[in-house]
Amino acid sequence: MNKIALMGECMFELSSVKDGLLKQSIGGDVYNTAVYLKRVFPSVDAGLFTCVGHDSISDSMLEQFNAEGLNNSLINQSDNLIPGAYLINTDDEGERTFVYWRDNSAARQVMKNMTHAQAKNLEDVDMFFFSGISLAILPEEDLSAFFELVTKLKSAGCKIVFDPNYRARLWQTPAKAKQAFEQSFELSDLLLPGVDDFKQLYQLETGQQIQAFLASYSIDEVVIKDGPQMVTCIKGSQTYNIEITPVNHVVDTTSAGDSFNGVYLGARLSGMTIEESVKLAAQAAAIVIQYSGAIVPKQSFTLSRPAA
Template sequence: MRYDVVALGETLIDFTPAGRSASGMRLFEQNPGGAPANVLAALAKLGKKTAFIGKVGRDMHGDFLLETLQNAQIDTRGVMQTDEAFTTLAFVSLTESGERDFSFARKPGADTLLCDADLDMELLQNTNIFHVGSLSLTDEPARSATFSAIRAAKAAGVVLSYDPNYRALLWPDVQTAIDHMRSLLPLTDVMKLSDNECELLTSLADPAQAAKHLVAGGIPLVVVTLGAEGALVCTKDGVQTVPGFACETVVDTTGAGDAFWGAFLSMLSECSKYPEEISLDEAADFARFACAAASLCVEKRGAIPAMPTLQAVMERLR
């Protein structure tokens, strides 16, 4: 089987606020998440063939995540379960505007124990795009496994997609995060980062300047998400800004960037071009489609359950 996108990294539980109990205690809702898994869920909802490579605990949360991925039509043959660590948990606090703050139970988490022996080479060699984030770089052996997987995919001519998802609490210090997050840049073919990650990845705070710097450094196609303002795309031909879509009500921004990137990668996979062949106008069209998907995601709670259908995205575009 040939896949549109295979991703490697973390799948975890986002415990998101869900009101208070009768006695006044805060309630949390168990939501499946993890950026690479969220991206695949967005792709699968848009009709793409996807597979996930990762590790979860042999526990109730790991079982739940496996079931969730399978129900989302994501191939889980590359997902391992371990007795050595518990499935990673993220507790999410939401502000009144829907923005997030995180606390993690990951010392270690099962996702950090992914090793070379766990990698399904057949998946890595039979996909159009291989997608990774940066959380698999925080700890060994997952860091080395990530590089092994990238080398295998690149040897097979697969496009590497990278989304450096910065979570300060998961790194010992900022400089360590910068060093490891930048280590994937020379291998990357298409990249998404948020406006507040620009300085970490390039030492340039301005999104346009940061994107140009990354393209000049050898990444053919770079996208910077700008929150409600939309996104900025950059190729060798220049920079173009794509406005966001108005939302009915912002309920939860968890997974919005992943919905965006899943939708963008769906367009890239569908066009059957390599990133260096994508024109600036084509990249802007991809980003407009992705902005519509992200605007729908934030209108629902959670990440994987909030990913929109192709029909919903097309209606928002109209």
């Protein structure tokens, strides 16, 4: 069985619905990625590498992880911290804004609270995924320990996957983000950037510019997402430009990139080609953006892995 660990934060989610009401759920970029991966590829062993608390919200999170088929063996529980929370406001075009309460979230202390059992369970993972948000929430003094862990995993043959997912408000300065990102590029085997990430941080506007920028790094596979129009993939000397069919009815783009990432990684872990993986991942994202919130109800997410 292929095994992937996804490092990051799951939070308590509040999203606005009709008449000023709020819907409660859970979400977070890495959690969303794990859920959609597991829904389409249930045979992949997928689990979050994170920290939660011993409170009722954490308990309900762990129950939901189990309900989604995730492996909870990489999760630690803090005695004195609880999960973070966020509120989503979505406009008429499906674009969203967020308000966060995460400064004291348990997930920020995942490296400090890492147990021997977690470290042991990481030894046999085939793929390790993290994002720019995963990095941004870590205290600065924990970044060196995190990169030591990633280096150790890579040396043991684990495939390292990074999605830059740049959120300026989470970083003290752009320079600190660049430093962490460039360490991640050095370690990455598979990179999943969006054009917008590089536009904000490096003022690069196109997939071609990003491809040129990344040429100095030894990244085996790069998947550049350019909104609803195009995905550019680079594998060795081969470049694939894959057009995406835009969705006419967009409700909420909150988890578009996360669902794409999850299904793409599940597809690649399961032996599908790059083009097959991109097309399936784009189908997943097309479903997700037609529903509100990060996680589409199971009965509405009808995508399944194509028969071999």
